[in-house]
Amino acid sequence: MTDFKEKEKMGTIDFFRTSIKNIKTVGTITRSSKFLCKDMIKHVDFSKARSIVELGAGDGVITKHILKAMHPDAKLLTFEILPKMFDRLNAIGDDRMYAIQDSAEKIGEYLEKHDMGKADFIVSAIPFVAFPEELTYKILNECKTHLKQDGKYIQVHYSLLTKKIYQEIFGNVDVSFTPLNVPPAFVLVSVKK
DSSP states (O other): HHHHHHHHHHHHHHHHHHHOOOTTHHHSSOOOOOHHHHHTTTTTTTTOOOOEEEEEEEHHHHHHHHHHHHHTTTTTEEOOOOSSHHHHHHHHHOEEEEEESGGGGGGHHHHHTOOOOOOEEEOOOGGGGGSOHHHHHHHHHHHHHHHEEEEEEEEEEESSSSSSHHHHHHHOOEEEESSSSSSSSEEEEEEOO
8 A cells, every 4th residue: 555655656746747847738737636537527428438538648647537437348549748647647557548649639540540430528638728729729620520429528727718719619618617626627518519
């Protein structure tokens, strides 16, 4: 038990260091709280979802919650570009998960490669606020293209600066607030109509 707690403590320190060095890519300096993780995945219907995508998976804090709730026959495609974060994510070692160290704009390529069809749900922690607008639109349009009809796109943000982009691309966005996180967070959910 002490070994596990020690590893988690080291993981938290590593996350902080990596976040400070890569704040524009990570978007925060702390891991998502269990409350935020639960608020993100409560929008996923795990009884029906067989193809799930996670963008900006970091070191896997939300990933672990998804895997715990996921159907045994479901597949999870996780994207993370930072090497240190990716190594920790990849170490999770669940056969249902494919960890991808590449840009999220290639979502279609990897869904096809892993024979996953279109995604039932996309869960994202990408900090679009720090991204060039052109790249944000490119990634989100790719997500919409590769999301099933009535599929949900679920995004965490720490402000509502980009809310209008989800409204523009998906035609709808529902916002909820998670105060029990550092910093407090917004969960934005759009449905592909």
